[in-house]
Amino acid sequence: MRLVSVDRIMAARELLAGVIRQTPIMHSRVLSERCGGQVHLKCENLQRTGSFKIRGAYTRLHGLTPEQRARGVVAASAGNHAQGVAYAASLLDTRATVFMPEGAPLPKLAATRSYGAEVHLRGAGLQESLVAAREYAAETGAEFIHPFDHPDILAGQGTIGLELLDQLPELATVVVATGGGGLLGGVAAAVKARRPDVRVIGAQAESAAAWPASLAAGAPVPAPELRTMADGIAVKEPGPVTFHHVSTLVDEIFTVSEEALSRALLLCLERAKLLVEPAAAAAVAAVLDHPGRFPGPIAVILSGGNIDPLLLSHVIQHGMTAGGRYLAVRVRISDRPGSLAALLAEVGELGANVIDVEHSRISGALALGDVDVALSLETRGPSHRHEVVAGLTQAGHVVTPQF
Template identity: 40%
Template sequence: MSNSKPFKLENSYVSMEDIYIANQKLQGVIKKTELIESPVFSSECGNRVFIKPENLQMTGAFKIRGAYNKLSKLNELEKSRGVIASSAGNHAQGIGYAAQLLGVKATVVMPATTPIIKVEATKNYGAEVVLYGDSYDEAYKKARELEAEHNYVFVHPFDDLDVIIGQGTVALDILNDLEDVDEILVPIGGGGLASGVAFVAKMLKPSIKVIGVEPDGACCIKESLAQGKVTELEKVDTIADGAAVKRPGTLTFEFIREFVDEIITVSDFDIAEAILLLIEKHKLITEGAGALSLAGLKKLQSKGKKVVCLVSGGNIDILTISAIINKALVFRGRLFCFTVNLPDKPGELLHVAKILSDSNANVIKLDHNQSKVMDSFKQVQLEVTVETNGHCHVEEIESAFQKHGIEIQKIY
């Protein structure tokens, strides 16, 4: 049963009519990202899991929805002033693309640590990019300075009602595709996406459970809810750079406190593992923040439910994704690296190779080094990296060496 009653905020209110108007504006601007059922993630958590792939959106993330809705509501005078935004990447591209479509000059301040792919993509949409600071919060302060200096219109990445309304259209898509959805997992950085999605979900179907997922190293919403007020973290540290926010918005805190049922947090290892599985099983690329909802599946208490995981973005550079994949492979027991000291005589390397072959381990790297065994001239150290099928397989290999009286030292 739907609820059409507007939600009253401190200085405004929002209704489903606002969401429907925004959704109409976005037709022809955004892609329709249809739900993808996932057998692998379903089996991982015991629920029927569907992926909402906003990483396939026009700008590689959901942010285009809120950015376009905001810019489309500016009057001619505001448009002539130009807009400015601060962003870790995806809001920047959303602003750039929306500004290009609407003929508005855009400037975006991004942290100096922002992946090159996001910086270049933003420039390609015609936006002027200013790199400043090491975090989103430092970039935000710089953008506010430039706003005052040049009389720009500031477009907040999450703490803006028109932006939140635009993001809420994601939930309309979800309910159109899967009317009987039980739970929606949504990533949280500053909270704009979670605010919009939770509001729409609860208005249209109050029985839906909305769960926000934050990184362990940047859980500003969880901390704020615990304190009962908007609270700033001392520091953030996570591979989910798009969710590395110290302080949530005042608006988003109101929305989340009212409409989100639960907040869970996940580790960087959980995030890396989710990225790996999404690539391997669905051939989809996601960034760290985009994978938060999938990483959160293991924390669910429910079983047998229809669960939608919102994959919010896929803008990640190749070097970062390579490092994440390697760590995820280790985490899942798919890579095993060890050293072994051997007598410096013919046949020893062949002996090691035979043990590995009998254990069905695929050698992918081998380093034979005489100088690493400093206390003996008669031994060499062998460093071996093998491809494995999981933690049980790693244990089998370790046991095989023990049976042959060979001591190995695990590196990872």
């Protein structure tokens, strides 16, 4: 199997001119400080349709014959590929049908329909949607557009690598979130062809990680589980095309925890003022988890910014908890008028902000005349949490923290 050539990627770049945006690259001071080297963010979250997927989708659809376009196209996706295919089909006057998992985020579902695609919900995950899409293609003659495992898809995604080399000529490392490997393999093909000295690093959610086992086995191996908030990279198994590219060209792949994903997303939102989805945050999380590991300058690709607002609120809370910004404690006080007010005043003096209070007299462990108060507090970080617990204990309270 041949690797996608840089000439093919350059042709895709010319094809995409005027269709996509050349997304900006931004220096991140906070990531640079934490990693001890220069870190830059490639903002594909600002791309049309909200992710890099339009690059590969348009390249693939443009390569179809007039007869194939006349029969329409069909795709399966958790959301971003769906939007890319739908938008590309609208530009090329082709009918698009998309199968999405039943739990697909509503904003991604609505956006896909807004681009003119017919959407069907099938299965609990991407694998079931892929089966449904292939069956539809066999029944109707529509052209199946795989989300990652096709040379045209890799060529389109690889245009990001060419842009990076132009925007950051001194690039030493590029970090890419990966699920099926289309983006990672395409970027690696472009970067390694021009600059074989540049390290290409993949980042995958550890609770949906097919790549480590696949690379160890020398062939695609299914992930044992898909239990991650990063639905955009929750792919059961790499394909043969992407496996060949990644195994040949990529230097290392790291996995990151759900807590690391939350912290990375929150950092992008708070410090970089960039809204990214959990899948995109995987690349940031890998850099944060391994400060000093990668030679700089480092480019981190923010692959997408399509996130359900409801999920965003949960992820923010999860990230704040993981970052030590929340503290849950249970404090035993006497059941007398003014005791609760005095406790809350002490919490305020310690610099914590009260989010929620639960006052309970019902517990078999309580002595007569005592109550338990469960407090949810906002703190300034891990050290401040310990200061609050120590302060309340010194004030004479029985405190049970729940870190």
